[in-house]
Amino acid sequence: METHFLRIGGEDTIRRLVDRFYDLMDEDPDYYCIRKMHARDLTEARNKLFMFLSGWTGGPQLYMEKFGHPRLRQRHMPFAIGESERDQWMACMQRAMDEVGVDEKLREELTAAFWKTADFMRNREE
Numbered sequence: 001m002e003t004h005f006l007r008i009g010g011e012d013t014i015r016r017l018v019d020r021f022y023d024l025m026d027e028d029p030d031y032y033c034i035r036k037m038h039a040r041d042l043t044e045a046r047n048k049l050f051m052f053l054s055g056w057t058g059g060p061q062l063y064m065e066k067f068g069h070p071r072l073r074q075r076h077m078p079f080a081i082g083e084s085e086r087d088q089w090m091a092c093m094q095r096a097m098d099e100v101g102v103d104e105k106l107r108e109e110l111t112a113a114f115w116k117t118a119d120f121m122r123n124r125e126e
């Protein structure tokens with residue numbers, strides 16, 4: 001079975017996906033709540049998410065090579081993440097996947113995988 005990395009179109013598509021994701025987060029007030037948790041300059045966030053997703057989809061482990069184990073849940077602890085933040089992150093990512101033209105079947109699989117990771121980031125009681 002081909003990896004998600006190959007099926008999505010490798011680094012080029014992942015880069016486009018991450019760029020679209022952060023452009024949307026930056027432009028659309030629907031995502032203001034999670035946008036304001038991020039630094040004003042999104043360059044580092046873009047690079048890190050790109051490197052992380054490369055490995056997460058089964059491609060080169062760029063993030064691990066540079067920064068070590070991601071310990072994502074721990075790294076998100078400084079931000080209060082509940083259901084609404086998780087849902088905003090997911091909505092933004094789903095729109096980005098749609099706009100970048102990720103194939104529908106793959107989009108469904110990635111949505112399910114993203115959802116598990118996003119839900120795992122929750123760190124505040126509702």
Ligand code: HEM
Pocket residue numbers: 034037038039045048049052067070072075076079081085086089114117118119121122
């Ligand atoms: C559930 C809702 C989420 C929120 C609100 C959120 C928010 C954030 C914020 C505020 C940062 C710091 C960015 C900065 O330094 O300016 C960050 C970093 C990051 N996030 Fe998320 N995130 C969420 C879910 C996810 C998910 C699902 C993934 C992966 C699939 C992810 C991957 C990352 C990575 C790789 C970083 C960089 C970590 C580092 O500092 O090395 N995040 N996130």
